[in-house]
Amino acid sequence: MTRHAQSERLLLCDDLDRLGPDRPTLCEGWQTRDLAAHIVVRDGRPDLSLGRVVPFLAGHLEREQRRIANGDYAALVDRVRRGAPVWNPMSQPKVDEVTNLVEFFVHHEDVLRAQPDWTPRELSPQLEGKLWAALRRTARLMFRRSATGIVLIAEGHGRHAAKLPDEHGTVILRGAPGELVLYAYGRTSVARVELEGDADDIAALQGAQLGLS
Structure with a gap:
């Protein structure tokens, strides 16, 4: 099985490394470091992810995500590259493909298309x-x-x-x-x-x- 979700994750990480931590993204208020932190939270911090749907936990999510974003950038991108931990069902290839393909495709484009010199990628059929x-x-x-x-x-x-x-x-x-x-x-x-x-x-x-x- 071709793992398109995994490919998009790795391509995104390559571009995060290339661009650095402080470049804009299409996600309002987020620089590249913030988008990387969002993915780390999504992959491995379900306790924080609840803040996206439970209003009174939103502040905790925002603070912790900002703390993660402000850490060592190279290590942060490496955490994104490694993917979800083994206890997370998204670490399984079939689950990853269903749940993460669009997530990583869109976020990859969030990074690429926010740059002033972007051009559309040629995607495989x-x-x-x-x-x-x-x-x-x-x-x-x-x-x-x-x-x-x-x-x-x-x-x-x-x-x-x-x-x-x-x-x-x-x-x-x-x-x-x-x-x-x-x-x-x-x-x-x-x-x-x-x-x-x-x-x-x-x-x-x-x-x-x-x-x-």
Whole structure:
């Protein structure tokens, strides 16, 4: 089995090493060191991760993540590169592929596309196929706040009706699977996606908060 999630993790680490600790990312308020700390917490600190869903623990998560981010940067990136500890189910290849592929693809692009000289990567057909399959599983959740219907079209991969219209008509999103993933996960300003539909419907979609947050 090709481990695309593992490949994206390692490529991200290579770019974190190359760029250093203080470069911008697409995650608001986070530099590269903060994004690396987020991954370390996700991999190995479930006690802190609760702060993402339990409001009164959010402050503890923020403080500890900042402490981790302010440590030795080379060691921090090495912790990301090593991956989840053995007790975490995400250390198992099949679980890792399902739970981490989109996570690491998006965060890799968060780093790359925040740099002033970024250009799109050329993704393999196999990776594009995996991203398309993952997006089809999660698209309804990602677009749940849109008042428009959503149809995703990935040339060469197919189409997927992600959401029925609510207050507005349907908007068609066309692009490569990786670009559609980025749009669905809220990276709309950098995703190379074409929108088709009524102008009011497109405006409604562009004003919606997409992704998990």
